[in-house]
Amino acid sequence: MTTLGKVEKTALVTGASSGFGLRIAVELAKRGYRVVAAMRDPRKQVALMQEAERVGAAGRIEVAQLDVTDAATIEAAVSDMLRSYGRIDVLVNNAGMAVGGFVEEVPMAAWRAQTETNFLGLVAMTRAVLPAMRAKGGGTIIQMSSVSGLWGIPGFGAYAASKFAVEGFSESLRHEVAPFGIRVALVEPGAYRTAIWAKGFADIHAQPDSPYAGALQAVLRMARRTADTAPDPREVAELVGRLADKRRLSRLRYPIGRGARLLPLAVRLLPWRLVEAATRRAMRGRN
Ligand SMILES: NC(=O)c1ccc[n+]([C@@H]2O[C@H](COP(=O)([O-])OP(=O)(O)OC[C@H]3O[C@@H](n4cnc5c(N)ncnc54)[C@H](OP(=O)(O)O)[C@@H]3O)[C@@H](O)[C@H]2O)c1
Numbered sequence: 001m002t003t004l005g006k007v008e009k010t011a012l013v014t015g016a017s018s019g020f021g022l023r024i025a026v027e028l029a030k031r032g033y034r035v036v037a038a039m040r041d042p043r044k045q046v047a048l049m050q051e052a053e054r055v056g057a058a059g060r061i062e063v064a065q066l067d068v069t070d071a072a073t074i075e076a077a078v079s080d081m082l083r084s085y086g087r088i089d090v091l092v093n094n095a096g097m098a099v100g101g102f103v104e105e106v107p108m109a110a111w112r113a114q115t116e117t118n119f120l121g122l123v124a125m126t127r128a129v130l131p132a133m134r135a136k137g138g139g140t141i142i143q144m145s146s147v148s149g150l151w152g153i154p155g156f157g158a159y160a161a162s163k164f165a166v167e168g169f170s171e172s173l174r175h176e177v178a179p180f181g182i183r184v185a186l187v188e189p190g191a192y193r194t195a196i197w198a199k200g201f202a203d204i205h206a207q208p209d210s211p212y213a214g215a216l217q218a219v220l221r222m223a224r225r226t227a228d229t230a231p232d233p234r235e236v237a238e239l240v241g242r243l244a245d246k247r248r249l250s251r252l253r254y255p256i257g258r259g260a261r262l263l264p265l266a267v268r269l270l271p272w273r274l275v276e277a278a279t280r281r282a283m284r285g286r287n
Contacts, residue, residue: 068121101205190257
């Protein structure tokens with residue numbers, strides 16, 4: 001049981017209805033945290049609670065309604081949690097979605113939705129918990145970034161931009177809050193088998209007679225191949241659990257998944273023309 005003296009540690013996880021978020025909520029509960037599993041639509045909690053029951057952790061999870069683009073729901077969930085438990089030890093900023101389409105063809109409304117969810121939602125969540133973390137002298141904020149926070153590929157410019165923003169924000173944040181004992185980490189997964197892919201494929205932005213049609217099809221073929229063979233998201237949840245438990249987070253970035261450890265080195269150390277050539281080759285791929 002993760003306790004602080006007699007006090008149970010608490011964790012708030014956004015986007016806990018599916019994918020990484022569901023598994024992270026269960027993993028933290030298994031580790032003894034009192035978990036508030038936040039989701040836009042609490043009717044989607046069935047899969048989460050079944051999994052929590054299966055591992056005997058359901059008693060440590062409660063569901064809260066929270067849309068990261070809706071300030072009132074953030075404020076209500078955070079203040080309810082503080083009223084119930086008096087503390088927020090861990091925030092996992094996991095909620096996210098992926099807008100697909102070439103820059104010219106993604107409508108501004110979709111750019112805004114992408115930014116509002118993946119970046120400004122994460123900023124709002126972080127700002128909402130900082131006063132309580134400072135007041136109790138510490139806490140851990142884990143940001144679900146992506147390899148797309150380091151590496152922009154065609155067809156996912158909006159998604160990459162949102163994750164690059166998360167990376168820069170978190171670099172600055174870490175300096176600002178370290179003096180208050182607040183730890184910040186970026187988890188940078190490669191591709192994992194979650195619903196984000198199907199949701200993204202179902203909502204690709206492409207104009208009829210698009211000049212990008214051929215290139216978009218090639219990117220989508222690559223993305224589908226990647227999604228079909230992607231590993232189980234559980235290992236990302238286990239990494240988040242380990243980070244939550246650590247007293248110190250000596251690193252800012254925690255890449256995980258196929259190629260995710262090599263990619264940061266490649267984009268920082270290789271001449272950019274080689275990175276671009278490899279990216280284009282990967283995008284062309286096989287049919
Ligand atoms: N899967 C991958 O390959 C991969 C790789 C790198 C990074 N990531 C990142 O991992 C995070 C989780 O994604 P996932 O792969 O687990 O996909 P997922 O299964 O689609 O889960 C995304 C979660 O975010 C929630 N969400 C979306 N918009 C929200 C909003 N406005 N407010 C609150 N919750 C919202 C979704 O809720 P609903 O059920 O209501 O839609 C869902 O619970 C994302 O930040 C994603 O960018 C994923």
